Amino acid sequence: MIDDQLCTIENRRICEQLKTAGISVRSVYELLDRKRIPIEAIPILIKSLRSTRERRVREGIIRSLAIPKMRELIEPALIPEFRRIAAGEERGVPGEAWVIGNTLSIIVCDNTSFDSISELLLEKQHGRAREMLCYAIAKMKDPRAVDILIKSLKDPDVEGHAIGALGRIRSKKARRYLVKFLDHHNAWIRREAKKAISRIDAAGD
Numbered sequence: 001m002i003d004d005q006l007c008t009i010e011n012r013r014i015c016e017q018l019k020t021a022g023i024s025v026r027s028v029y030e031l032l033d034r035k036r037i038p039i040e041a042i043p044i045l046i047k048s049l050r051s052t053r054e055r056r057v058r059e060g061i062i063r064s065l066a067i068p069k070m071r072e073l074i075e076p077a078l079i080p081e082f083r084r085i086a087a088g089e090e091r092g093v094p095g096e097a098w099v100i101g102n103t104l105s106i107i108v109c110d111n112t113s114f115d116s117i118s119e120l121l122l123e124k125q126h127g128r129a130r131e132m133l134c135y136a137i138a139k140m141k142d143p144r145a146v147d148i149l150i151k152s153l154k155d156p157d158v159e160g161h162a163i164g165a166l167g168r169i170r171s172k173k174a175r176r177y178l179v180k181f182l183d184h185h186n187a188w189i190r191r192e193a194k195k196a197i198s199r200i201d202a203a204g205d
Contacts, residue, residue, distance in 0.1 A: 010048075014048045014057065014061075017048070020040075022040070037064070042065070046077045055096065062078070062103055063099060066103045066106040071109060075107065076113075078104055079116045082097050083120065083123075086125075087126075089129065091128075093128070095129065098129045101130060109140075111142040114145075118133075118148050121134065122148065138168050146166070149166050159181075163196050166200075172200060175197060178193050178196050178200075
């Protein structure tokens with residue numbers, strides 16, 4: 001059953017526009033259950049993300065754009081939206097910008113957007129919204145990612161995710177920087193450090 005909050009003018013307007021792309025839904029959140037979204041729907045969703053003021057609807061749009069096969073259309077649109085939205089959010093509370101970072105971490109593949117995403121990661125004013133950008137740059141296979149993530153270990157807002165990302169890369173260079181986190185006061189960070197080091201050691205030479 002659709003949440004009453006989504007039965008709004010903005011949600012209905014977007015759903016009407018999606019019909020022109022061959023998609024019949026009552027809520028943007030129904031897009032999350034679809035295995036395939038036609039390419040014609042992407043410009044509609046991106047334009048709606050920029051124009052609607054309803055947070056729940058915007059979040060649904062962002063999550064629905066987690067489509068790796070269409071990353072060439074989506075990445076250039078989401079990156080500036082991250083910066084715009086993060087600027088208006090409370091720094092210590094993950095919100096819509098965090099959701100954009102998560103979507104980017106799902107769709108990125110090559111290093112086409114590496115410079116733009118790594119730049120966002122290093123902009124500390126965006127706080128915890130940057131957490132999932134650590135995993136995004138780790139997926140890009142760009143050799144510069146290791147140094148950027150090591151630098152991010154000094155940033156309390158993203159240090160835990162930077163640890164996890166370095167573990168995924170299995171960077172031997174990062175190992176000595178991770179050891180000190182084994183004694184961190186935060187249990188989750190200690191676990192992430194232990195897991196990352198184990199992955200690095202398991203990778204061998």
